[in-house]
Amino acid sequence: MPSQESHVYKIPLRLVKKRFGSESETDRAADEFHDCLVEVLDGQTFPAVSYSHNTSHDNPWYHSIDCRVAGISPQQVEALETLLVRRELLAAGSK
Secondary structure (H helix, E strand, C coil): CCCCCEEEEEEEHHHHHHHHCCCCCHHHHHHHHHHHHHHHHCCCCCCEEEEEEECCCCCHHHCEEEEEEECCCHHHHHHHHHHHHHCCCCCCCCC
């Protein structure tokens, strides 16, 4: 059963640059996140998702695209994180 809890996946802009060639490719990174979520859901009802840019930290190393997802199961949370790491949008062990 899906959880009503929200999960935030912080895609570091440094990984956006590594994956897509520029930190400004945030739309492509968000599209890739969406594709990963679709794959994990495997035809199930699409949950509420929101995206925001987080550049509040003084150190640009911590700047990110924050992807908030509500209403997915713990197994889907884990599967999404694994897929995001495989597609180089998250570093292993982070979320």
